[in-house]
Amino acid sequence: MLNIILLGPPGAGKGTQAKRIEQTHGLVQLSTGDMLRAEVKLQSELGVKAKQIMEAGELVPDALVIDIISNRIDQPDCKNGFILDGFPRNVVQAKALDQMLSDKKAPLSKVVEMVVDDAALTQRIVGRYSCEACGAGYHDEFQKPKQAGICDACGADKFTRRKDDNAETVKQRLAVYHEQTAPILPYYADMNLLEKVDGMQPIDAVTDQILGLLKSA
Numbered sequence: 001m002l003n004i005i006l007l008g009p010p011g012a013g014k015g016t017q018a019k020r021i022e023q024t025h026g027l028v029q030l031s032t033g034d035m036l037r038a039e040v041k042l043q044s045e046l047g048v049k050a051k052q053i054m055e056a057g058e059l060v061p062d063a064l065v066i067d068i069i070s071n072r073i074d075q076p077d078c079k080n081g082f083i084l085d086g087f088p089r090n091v092v093q094a095k096a097l098d099q100m101l102s103d104k105k106a107p108l109s110k111v112v113e114m115v116v117d118d119a120a121l122t123q124r125i126v127g128r129y130s131c132e133a134c135g136a137g138y139h140d141e142f143q144k145p146k147q148a149g150i151c152d153a154c155g156a157d158k159f160t161r162r163k164d165d166n167a168e169t170v171k172q173r174l175a176v177y178h179e180q181t182a183p184i185l186p187y188y189a190d191m192n193l194l195e196k197v198d199g200m201q202p203i204d205a206v207t208d209q210i211l212g213l214l215k216s217a
């Protein structure tokens with residue numbers, strides 16, 4: 001069982017790398033952002049609560065995400081392990097996760113911090129979009145589909161951009177990361193779980209570095 005957290009600011013590449021590790025290691029990507037966006041799309045009670053908060057670049061209440069993650073980890077597909085992407089986002093969530101994993105007897109294997117400069121993050125986030133059908137990620141400058149307007153992965157021709165991927169909201173999301181999420185790095189360093197990866201490298205090099213770290217986990 002391999003239970004990993006990918007930590008890093010918005011746009012660091014957590015989702016991209018989580019999807020790759022999912023394939024190589026048979027683990028499940030648990031992205032609270034994706035789960036919340038699914039609820040917003042469904043216009044569920046939770047989605048209605050979360051929508052405005054997400055569009056403002058703030059964090060949704062801890063109790064909501066802690067509950068979602070706790071239920072999701074209990075699903076049978078998580079028994080080989082999981083990759084947390086976007087959770088925990090603050091110290092309260094990190095402590096709740098510890099308690100939850102100790103109750104479930106599913107200890108953390110590693111916490112991987114993906115380090116990227118703020119200037120690069122804004123550029124990455126503002127240009128990104130994804131295939132509406134399969135979720136494959138693209139970027140206006142850095143990762144265009146081979147054939148314009150057609151998804152490389154599934155051939156679909158409809159793409160979508162996140163509402164919170166605009167310059168103004170990104171500023172707020174980065175501020176929230178530095179104020180609330182970065183303080184959990186020393187928490188995991190003290191537990192001897194934290195490893196750093198240079199997220200400015202090309203995507204494949206980042207994957208290789210993470211896979212190398214997981215070998216020793």
Ligand code: AMP
Pocket residue numbers: 010032033034036053054055057058059060061062065085086087088089093164173
């Ligand atoms: P992400 O897809 O991880 O960038 O998350 C998008 C947005 O969803 C965030 O800006 C928050 O509003 C919300 N969100 C995602 N994960 C969490 C979390 N663990 N705690 C609070 N809010 C979250």
